[in-house]
Amino acid sequence: MFFFGSTKEDHSKELVPLFLQFDNVIGNEDLLLNDKEYSNASGEKFSISQLQYFISNIKLRRTDGKEYVIKQDDSYFLVQENDTATQTIKLKVLAGDYKQISFVVGVDSLRNTMHISKRTGVLDPASSMDNGMYWTWNSGYIFFKMEGNSSSAPADPTGNRKFRYHIGGFGGYSAKTFNNIKKISIDLPQKEIVKPRKSKNATIRIKADILNAFEGNEKISIAAHPSVMFSEYSVKVANNYSKMFSHYRTQN
Numbered sequence: 001m002f003f004f005g006s007t008k009e010d011h012s013k014e015l016v017p018l019f020l021q022f023d024n025v026i027g028n029e030d031l032l033l034n035d036k037e038y039s040n041a042s043g044e045k046f047s048i049s050q051l052q053y054f055i056s057n058i059k060l061r062r063t064d065g066k067e068y069v070i071k072q073d074d075s076y077f078l079v080q081e082n083d084t085a086t087q088t089i090k091l092k093v094l095a096g097d098y099k100q101i102s103f104v105v106g107v108d109s110l111r112n113t114m115h116i117s118k119r120t121g122v123l124d125p126a127s128s129m130d131n132g133m134y135w136t137w138n139s140g141y142i143f144f145k146m147e148g149n150s151s152s153a154p155a156d157p158t159g160n161r162k163f164r165y166h167i168g169g170f171g172g173y174s175a176k177t178f179n180n181i182k183k184i185s186i187d188l189p190q191k192e193i194v195k196p197r198k199s200k201n202a203t204i205r206i207k208a209d210i211l212n213a214f215e216g217n218e219k220i221s222i223a224a225h226p227s228v229m230f231s232e233y234s235v236k237v238a239n240n241y242s243k244m245f246s247h248y249r250t251q252n
Contacts, residue, residue: 013094018196019203020058020089020101022079023248024051027211033081041215044222046150046163051081051210052133053144053241054107054122057183060093061100063193068094076107078122078131098194101204102185105242106143109170109181135168135230142168143180144241146213153226163226165213167234167241180238184245192250200252207248216243 024031026038037047055077058070070091080086111119119125123141128134133142144167153161171179186206188194196202214220217239228234 014198015092016095016196016198017201018060018091018093018194019201020055020091021203021205022055022087022089022208023205024079024081024087024208024210027209031081031210038211040211040222041219042152042221042223044150044152046148046152046222048081048146048148048210050132050145050147052131053079053105054133054141055079055089055103055105056107056111057104058089058091059102060098061102063097063099068096068098073118076111076121076123078128078133080131093196095197096195098188098196099190100185100187101206102183104181104183105245106168106181107141107170109179112140112170140168140170142166143182144213144238146210150222150226152221152223154223163222164229165227165234165237166229167238169230169234169238178232178235180234182238182242184242186245186247188247188250192247194250195252203251205248205250207246208244209246210244212244213237213241216240 031048034047034049037045039045056075058075060068077089078086107123111123122128125134128141129136133145135142146165148163149161150163151161153163155161167180169178169180171177194202194204218236220237220240225233228237
């Protein structure tokens with residue numbers, strides 16, 4: 001019995017691929033940038049020109065209750081609607097049967113304040129600035145960015161009617177601020193448990209309904225709040241988009 005247990009444990013330490021695929025939608029429709037007009041709960045028409053958000057701190061829970069945590073340095077990703085390649089995240093996990101996935105929307109406070117040498121890849125401030133996801137003036141990452149056009153937004157000096165939601169805030173470094181880091185947990189239905197194995201492309205497809213950024217917890221009007229950035233009101237937007245994510249499909 002002891003030998004059998006050891007053999008099983010050795011097998012379980014094999015790292016195998018697991019893919020997370022994020023499908024950004026508006027209600028029951030696939031999200032299309034620029035060309036498609038949608039309506040929110042306030043009855044406002046809008047189109048989206050830009051959508052991107054950080055996914056980090058990924059964990060998976062097996063059917064036996066044990067948790068597998070993705071190595072911290074390998075657990076930061078930027079999902080961008082204008083770049084299909086970023087919408088599929090490749091992980092390395094222990095072979096097993098998993099019933100739950102959790103992740104953070106944003107960048108945790110520890111990584112926000114780490115030395116620059118510990119912030120590489122999509123977290124490199126230079127790279128994040130290129131993507132428009134880092135505030136140099138505030139020394140922090142933008143966790144969620146959505147921009148677009150709406151006839152309900154006030155006209156700017158050029159006559160354009162734009163709305164902008166740039167949401168960040170990790171609690172503050174030298175002084176306390178609001179904390180918009182959001183942890184998401186998604187239970188997989190019994191028939192949709194993911195079973196990553198060697199030579200398989202096991203995939204969890206996660207639906208992100210962008211309408212919930214406007215109406216997840218509280219109805220947000222573009223006319224009343226066309227630009228939300230580093231302000232207390234950003235907490236309401238973050239509470240809303242924390243409701244965006246749900247399981248869509250599992251492929252084993």
